[in-house]
Amino acid sequence: MKKPLTRDLRRCLGATSVLSELGDLRVYDCDGLTIEKRLPDAVVFPATTEQVAEVVRICSRHDAPIVARGAGTSLAGGCLPIGGGVVVMLTRMKRIIEVNVADRMALVEAGVLNLQLARALTGTGLHFAPDPSSQIACTIGGNVATNAGGPHTLKYGVTLNHVLGVEAVLGDGTVMQLGPLGDRAALDLTGVLVGSEGTLAIVTRVWIRLTPNPQDYRTLRVTFDSLDDASNAISDVIASGIVPAAMELMDQGILAAVDEAFQFGFPADAEAVVVIELDGPSVGLDEQRDRITEICNRHQAREILQASDAQQRALLWKCRKMAVGAVGRLSPSYCIQDGVVPRTKLPHIIRRITEISAKYSIRIVNVAHAGDGNIHPILLFDERDADQVQRALAAGKELLEDCIRCGGSVTAEHGIGIEKISLMESLFAPYDLKMMEKVRDAFNPGGGLGLGKVLPSPHAPTLLHAAVSIGDV
Amino acid sequence: MNSESLPITSDRNGRTTLQAAVRPELFLECVHCGLCTSSCPTFTELGDENVGPRGRIYLMRMITDGTLDALPTVRHHLDLCLDCRACESACPSGVHYGRIIEPFRLAMEEEKHRGIAGWDWFRTFVLFGLFPYAGRIRLAMKPVRLMQRLGLYDRFERLGLFKLIPGRLGQMATLVNPPVDQGPKLPSFLPAIGRRRARVAFFVGCVADAMFRHTHWATLRVLQQNGCDILLPEGQGCCGAIHFHAGSNSGARRLANTNVDAFRLDEIDAIIVNHAGCGAMLKEYGLHWQDDRRAQRQEFSEKVRDINEFLDQLGPVAPTGEIRAVVAYHDACHLRHGQQVIDPPRKLMELIPGLELRDLPESEVCCGSAGTYNLNQPEMADRLICRKVENIVSTGAQIVLASNAGCLLQIGREIRRQRLPIAVLHPMDLLDLSYRGEQPELPGHNGR
Numbered sequence A: 001m002k003k004p005l006t007r008d009l010r011r012c013l014g015a016t017s018v019l020s021e022l023g024d025l026r027v028y029d030c031d032g033l034t035i036e037k038r039l040p041d042a043v044v045f046p047a048t049t050e051q052v053a054e055v056v057r058i059c060s061r062h063d064a065p066i067v068a069r070g071a072g073t074s075l076a077g078g079c080l081p082i083g084g085g086v087v088v089m090l091t092r093m094k095r096i097i098e099v100n101v102a103d104r105m106a107l108v109e110a111g112v113l114n115l116q117l118a119r120a121l122t123g124t125g126l127h128f129a130p131d132p133s134s135q136i137a138c139t140i141g142g143n144v145a146t147n148a149g150g151p152h153t154l155k156y157g158v159t160l161n162h163v164l165g166v167e168a169v170l171g172d173g174t175v176m177q178l179g180p181l182g183d184r185a186a187l188d189l190t191g192v193l194v195g196s197e198g199t200l201a202i203v204t205r206v207w208i209r210l211t212p213n214p215q216d217y218r219t220l221r222v223t224f225d226s227l228d229d230a231s232n233a234i235s236d237v238i239a240s241g242i243v244p245a246a247m248e249l250m251d252q253g254i255l256a257a258v259d260e261a262f263q264f265g266f267p268a269d270a271e272a273v274v275v276i277e278l279d280g281p282s283v284g285l286d287e288q289r290d291r292i293t294e295i296c297n298r299h300q301a302r303e304i305l306q307a308s309d310a311q312q313r314a315l316l317w318k319c320r321k322m323a324v325g326a327v328g329r330l331s332p333s334y335c336i337q338d339g340v341v342p343r344t345k346l347p348h349i350i351r352r353i354t355e356i357s358a359k360y361s362i363r364i365v366n367v368a369h370a371g372d373g374n375i376h377p378i379l380l381f382d383e384r385d386a387d388q389v390q391r392a393l394a395a396g397k398e399l400l401e402d403c404i405r406c407g408g409s410v411t412a413e414h415g416i417g418i419e420k421i422s423l424m425e426s427l428f429a430p431y432d433l434k435m436m437e438k439v440r441d442a443f444n445p446g447g448g449l450g451l452g453k454v455l456p457s458p459h460a461p462t463l464l465h466a467a468v469s470i471g472d473v
Numbered sequence B: 001m002n003s004e005s006l007p008i009t010s011d012r013n014g015r016t017t018l019q020a021a022v023r024p025e026l027f028l029e030c031v032h033c034g035l036c037t038s039s040c041p042t043f044t045e046l047g048d049e050n051v052g053p054r055g056r057i058y059l060m061r062m063i064t065d066g067t068l069d070a071l072p073t074v075r076h077h078l079d080l081c082l083d084c085r086a087c088e089s090a091c092p093s094g095v096h097y098g099r100i101i102e103p104f105r106l107a108m109e110e111e112k113h114r115g116i117a118g119w120d121w122f123r124t125f126v127l128f129g130l131f132p133y134a135g136r137i138r139l140a141m142k143p144v145r146l147m148q149r150l151g152l153y154d155r156f157e158r159l160g161l162f163k164l165i166p167g168r169l170g171q172m173a174t175l176v177n178p179p180v181d182q183g184p185k186l187p188s189f190l191p192a193i194g195r196r197r198a199r200v201a202f203f204v205g206c207v208a209d210a211m212f213r214h215t216h217w218a219t220l221r222v223l224q225q226n227g228c229d230i231l232l233p234e235g236q237g238c239c240g241a242i243h244f245h246a247g248s249n250s251g252a253r254r255l256a257n258t259n260v261d262a263f264r265l266d267e268i269d270a271i272i273v274n275h276a277g278c279g280a281m282l283k284e285y286g287l288h289w290q291d292d293r294r295a296q297r298q299e300f301s302e303k304v305r306d307i308n309e310f311l312d313q314l315g316p317v318a319p320t321g322e323i324r325a326v327v328a329y330h331d332a333c334h335l336r337h338g339q340q341v342i343d344p345p346r347k348l349m350e351l352i353p354g355l356e357l358r359d360l361p362e363s364e365v366c367c368g369s370a371g372t373y374n375l376n377q378p379e380m381a382d383r384l385i386c387r388k389v390e391n392i393v394s395t396g397a398q399i400v401l402a403s404n405a406g407c408l409l410q411i412g413r414e415i416r417r418q419r420l421p422i423a424v425l426h427p428m429d430l431l432d433l434s435y436r437g438e439q440p441e442l443p444g445h446n447g448r
């Protein structure tokens, strides 16, 4: 069965766009999540939407599952080729087709990099607002599929708020075009596709809403002696009614790694640094900054610095965005959680993280899109030590249980993928899940696209930490 | 994580084996996040994880673990790596990619060339027989130089007749830069002009001496202008990078030791090198081999400075000669990624009155030269140089600058091929002209 599949794929795409030898397939057995591995039968590199559609038709003829893959930075195992089948790489579809400054729109192919688009927009006075930390590598298609967010999500919203329409190939090979402006009156199908993690369709083109660059910025770096003070200050800023563009927390552990990487000069003995950015019309920014300064001082801020120019601001953001990656300097393995709590519960959950870390003797460092209540505790361990792995998993479980107990959730932006399927039944009522299945079956009738992802099914792999059961909390 | 040294493990016959080539801890630094992929020229061109840094690390790790055989396709993916280290600059985890790929490829090469079946005339005679010796290179270039003098070279190049010369030799012939007055043989000492601020030794090298002696002269004059006494020690030779990267570990070590013997470190403040490829190699002498001379090589390495880096640290004497030209600066990989020297050459160029330095898009992406890469992987090298020249043209520059022999040759060839009115120079060429109050020769609009 496999031979004819690759033969048909080669006939359609040409030999140089199909990989099917063992030596070529191994690197596609996982993405940013490495604890599960599955080997695909083939990897293809289509260059056009029509080729993507043809590949989908060939696969459905051969009953082969399909998984779309952009840059493979998923932290949730979204690119895992469950059941083998075909990995569809979007990396050769990376044309920026149109930038329409007047209408503030852009049309790009799915494989365009987030950063590539940002560079292309320099000088237009416009930008694509979602700025995930993986920005330098991840694709727009991947951003759409995972509904990616970033530090500036606090003010500007997630990817969904910046997509006007998509062209996508459905599970039966049909090419569907939604938007960019035509379907306002009808059902918002674009909204259904964004965040569907490749389980409804393969996105081939995206109409992007461009956002005007703010006239001015005030970027503050606030240092706190105690983590507790930092989280209380964040909570109070939100309560004051000011909406910063971003408010990011980094704790002592992560600061050490970042400083080693970029020599930014963070004070080594401070427990937390909060990066707060205000943006918008120049008028009023200073006043808001002063109010924030006052709140931070009330919470014993040790030092408040303001980036004096664009270069300083860029470096500060680089440090923040590279923080997760820099964790590799602290430990051979890590597991990054993606929890959400109501913003008022931030001080509580941060305290709980410290307790849990001590309880399991597992080092935990923190970055957080604090303004959103989106925490990323990063559990450090050595994968070669089975006991440590077990303790890390148990600590992670207790942490997520706490998020839910606070009235929060277990993912804000990294997606469900395979990593969090086991939590779906706790988060959603059976009826909700049924509805989602019906939607999936409508777009993706055979279920071949993104097989075993997001929704519970017999195909979903049982992960080690699928042991996390939160039904009883 | 301690990874300062790189022991190359050998089997009983003293040969490096593939599975033992890389210390396993080095792999653990990589957390598989994928943030490096977009910095990689070969991944960007082909979009295949196999030819991106994360994929290559994964492949080498699996071979080391014994979970994947070193299949021909896998070897090909690793061969296609430029060793440009862009991924190292991009990686937030601080993965030492060079320390993984280099010993690994060395082991691959050694394995390949074991026994008669793997014997390669090009490698034996050309790479190892020719390159380390400036004199022999100059001799070998004689036919090409003669053709250039007779005006035949241009016609040959235009008609693509160099293609008739077999493979890599033909590639090499087209790389030869047009003849310029190279200046006389280099002396053994040059005194500082004005107040003496430093005493340095100059590293001469092989290709650099044979093809860019005029740039050596320019560099020496710039050093003099900046108050440096310059020693040019006898007995120094090729840096060994070509041997090292083509898989002759022992040859490279021999050359390294020769150089270490040639320089008297206590007499000098720094060893100056003006080509990035050599500089990166010299700075890594202390890293590559574990034997009783390691400490000596390490001391040598610590004294090595790229010329741009050195002048920037010394505080350059401002040049006064005005040069009205638009220039673009290309980052040689071995300077930007290998040595993390990024701003100094730009700052130096900004000192030249009248010069307009424009941003070169993708300046940090490899031009495809990468040592002898353009000889071994011409197809990928071609893709990369076309991309590079397209970017250069987009800036409207009249002069493109690069601080490395390989880049100068590679970019120069493509610019000749496309008959573009752009001069290709080393930053020191330009700085020297400004000190001397002279103008660069800018090509006219009919190409040349």
Ligand SMILES: Cc1cc2nc3c(=O)[nH]c(=O)nc-3n(C[C@H](O)[C@H](O)[C@H](O)COP(=O)(O)OP(=O)(O)OC[C@H]3O[C@@H](n4cnc5c(N)ncnc54)[C@H](O)[C@@H]3O)c2cc1C
Pocket: A031, A032, A067, A068, A069, A070, A071, A072, A073, A074, A075, A077, A078, A079, A090, A110, A131, A132, A133, A134, A137, A138, A139, A140, A141, A142, A143, A144, A145, A146, A147, A148, A149, A150, A151, A197, A198, A199, A201, A202, A203, A204, A324, A325, A413, A414, A415, A417, A450, B033, B034, B035
């Ligand atoms: C260090 C690091 C930091 C990160 N920081 C953030 C962050 O701040 N915010 C955030 O939101 N995420 C973050 N992520 C997660 C990840 O980068 C994002 O989810 C990103 O959007 C994925 O893009 P990608 O191109 O890598 O997609 P991939 O990893 O290739 O794919 C992700 C999922 O989308 C599907 N998919 C990809 N392309 C398509 C397509 N064209 N059509 C249909 N489905 C498709 C895949 O099947 C998979 O399920 C981070 C990851 C890392 C490694």
Ligand code: SF4
Pocket: A325, A328, B029, B030, B031, B032, B033, B034, B035, B036, B037, B053, B054, B057, B087, B090, B091, B092, B093, B094, B095
């Ligand atoms: S080399 Fe660095 S950037 Fe690349 S995948 Fe590994 S850790 Fe990430």
Ligand code: SF4
Pocket: B039, B040, B041, B042, B043, B051, B052, B053, B056, B080, B081, B082, B083, B084, B085, B086, B087, B088, B097
């Ligand atoms: S050294 Fe250059 S070519 Fe090789 S993997 Fe790194 S970025 Fe890619």
